[in-house]
Amino acid sequence: MAGKRLRLPLVFTRSCVAELKEQLGVCSRSVFGVEPSQMSFLFFLMYAAAAGGLLALLESSPGCAQEFKIKGGTQQLSECLAQRVGWKNVRLGSAVTAIWQDAEWARVMTTDDTFLCRAVIVTCAPHLAAKIQYQPALPSMREFLTQNMPVGHxxxxxxxxxxxxxxxxxxxxxxxxxxxxxxxxxxxxxxxxxxxxxxxxxxxxxxxxxxxxxxxxxxxxxxxxxxxxxxxxxxxxxxxxxxxxxxxxEEFSGGCPVSVMAPGLLTFYHPSLRKPCGRIHWAGTETATLWCGYMSGAVQAGQRAALEVLAEVSHVVLTPEEQESLIQGQTLHRPPKPTALSALLKRLSRKSVLIPALTIGAALLLVRKRDVLVKIQTYVGAF
Structure with a gap:
C-alpha cells in the first residue's frame, strides 16, 4: 500500500454523497424554506457562521436557535414595546408605496397619508422593499440585490x-x-x-x-x-x-422565514445590503451579522440602523459601547458562542424602543434624549 492512494469502494462513496445531499436538502428546507439549488452555498456558510455553527441552527438545546418559546406568543414583544412608544405614534394598516428623497428631506407616501422626515429606516425583507417606488432610483447594486433575494416558502x-x-x-x-x-x-x-x-x-x-x-x-x-x-x-x-x-x-410577508441570496450574488453585491442609500437606512433580520434570519438578528439590525440615524442624521455623540455595537452590526464575524435570546431581551429592557417600520417588529431605536425620540417618531409612526 506504500505510495498508493486509498480508494474507497465506488458504491460506498456514491451512497455517502447521496446521503450528504439529502441531509443538506433537509437543512436547507428546514432553516431557509428553499431547495439547496436556489441558494448560494457561500450565503449558507455565512448564515451558519452568524449563528455560531450549523448545529446551532438546527438544535433546540441551550444556546441554539430553537431553544426558547415566549410564553403567550411572540407578538407580545411588539405590543409591549409599542406601548412604551405610545400607540398614538404607531400607524397600522397604512402600507408604504413610495419614498422620495432629496438633499434635505425624505418624503414617505402611504396608501392614505404622506410624511416628511429626515431619515427613513426600512426593515421589511428585501423582496418586499423592492415593491416600494423610490425617487431617485436606488443605486444599481442595491436594486439588483433586492430583485434577486427570493424568500422561502x-x-x-x-x-x-x-x-x-x-x-x-x-x-x-x-x-x-x-x-x-x-x-x-x-x-x-x-x-x-x-x-x-x-x-x-x-x-x-x-x-x-x-x-x-x-x-x-x-x-x-x-x-x-x-x-x-x-x-x-x-x-x-x-x-x-x-x-x-x-x-x-400573506400580502406583506410573501413567504418565510427569510430571504436568501441566489448563487453568485453574495461576493459582489452583499455590501449593498446594509449600506444606506441617501436618507434611507436598511434594517431587518436579513441585514444582521449575528443570528441572521431570527428575531435576535432583527434586534441587532434594528439597533445598528438606529445608531446610524442617531450618529449621521441627529448628530448624537455615541458612547464607546454604542460605537462598538454599531461596528459589530456593520461587520460580518463569527460569534464566540451562540447568543441566546434572553441576553438580547435583557439588552432590550435597558434603553431600546421598538419602532415597527414598514413591517412588524424590526427596527430598534437606541435613545438617551427624549427630544431625539420625538423627532424620529414623527415619521416612523407611519410605517
Missing part, C-alpha cells in the same frame, strides 16, 4: 392532542424528514404550551410547500397525520385540532 401547522403520548414513549417530538412525495413536512417540534396542553408544530417547506399548497387542506391534514403515525405510532392520528398557515399567501 414555508407552511406551518400545529396539532393539539389530549396527551403528550410521544413523551410517554420516550420521544422528544422532534422529527427531521427527508424529501418524499408521501411525507409533506421536513421537521416537527414539541409545542406543548406552558399550561401543559400537548401539541406538535411542524413545517412544510421548499418545493414540498409549493406542491402541497395546491392541495386541499383536508388532504394536507391527512398526509401529515399519516406521516406522524409512521414516526410516532397510531396515537398520532387522534389529534384534537389541526391548524395551518401558508405564509406565502
Amino acid at each position: 414555508m407552511m406551518k401547522f400545529i396539532l393539539t392532542y389530549q396527551t403528550a403520548f410521544w413523551k410517554e414513549k420516550g420521544f422528544s417530538g422532534e422529527i427531521v424528514a427527508g424529501s418524499s412525495t408521501d411525507c409533506p413536512f421536513c421537521v416537527t417540534f414539541d409545542a406543548t404550551s406552558p399550561r401543559g396542553n400537548p401539541a406538535l408544530v411542524g413545517f412544510i417547506s421548499g418545493q414540498q410547500a409549493t406542491l402541497w399548497s395546491t392541495r386541499e387542506a383536508g388532504e394536507r391534514r391527512a398526509a401529515v397525520l399519516s406521516s406522524l403515525v409512521k414516526y410516532l405510532g397510531p396515537e398520532a392520528a387522534s389529534c384534537i385540532h389541526y391548524e395551518e398557515k401558508d405564509w406565502a399567501k
Whole structure:
C-alpha cells in the first residue's frame, strides 16, 4: 500500500454523497424554506457562521436557535414595546408605496397619508422593499440585490392532542424528514404550551410547500397525520385540532422565514445590503451579522440602523459601547458562542424602543434624549 492512494469502494462513496445531499436538502428546507439549488452555498456558510455553527441552527438545546418559546406568543414583544412608544405614534394598516428623497428631506407616501422626515429606516425583507417606488432610483447594486433575494416558502401547522403520548414513549417530538412525495413536512417540534396542553408544530417547506399548497387542506391534514403515525405510532392520528398557515399567501410577508441570496450574488453585491442609500437606512433580520434570519438578528439590525440615524442624521455623540455595537452590526464575524435570546431581551429592557417600520417588529431605536425620540417618531409612526 506504500505510495498508493486509498480508494474507497465506488458504491460506498456514491451512497455517502447521496446521503450528504439529502441531509443538506433537509437543512436547507428546514432553516431557509428553499431547495439547496436556489441558494448560494457561500450565503449558507455565512448564515451558519452568524449563528455560531450549523448545529446551532438546527438544535433546540441551550444556546441554539430553537431553544426558547415566549410564553403567550411572540407578538407580545411588539405590543409591549409599542406601548412604551405610545400607540398614538404607531400607524397600522397604512402600507408604504413610495419614498422620495432629496438633499434635505425624505418624503414617505402611504396608501392614505404622506410624511416628511429626515431619515427613513426600512426593515421589511428585501423582496418586499423592492415593491416600494423610490425617487431617485436606488443605486444599481442595491436594486439588483433586492430583485434577486427570493424568500422561502414555508407552511406551518400545529396539532393539539389530549396527551403528550410521544413523551410517554420516550420521544422528544422532534422529527427531521427527508424529501418524499408521501411525507409533506421536513421537521416537527414539541409545542406543548406552558399550561401543559400537548401539541406538535411542524413545517412544510421548499418545493414540498409549493406542491402541497395546491392541495386541499383536508388532504394536507391527512398526509401529515399519516406521516406522524409512521414516526410516532397510531396515537398520532387522534389529534384534537389541526391548524395551518401558508405564509406565502400573506400580502406583506410573501413567504418565510427569510430571504436568501441566489448563487453568485453574495461576493459582489452583499455590501449593498446594509449600506444606506441617501436618507434611507436598511434594517431587518436579513441585514444582521449575528443570528441572521431570527428575531435576535432583527434586534441587532434594528439597533445598528438606529445608531446610524442617531450618529449621521441627529448628530448624537455615541458612547464607546454604542460605537462598538454599531461596528459589530456593520461587520460580518463569527460569534464566540451562540447568543441566546434572553441576553438580547435583557439588552432590550435597558434603553431600546421598538419602532415597527414598514413591517412588524424590526427596527430598534437606541435613545438617551427624549427630544431625539420625538423627532424620529414623527415619521416612523407611519410605517
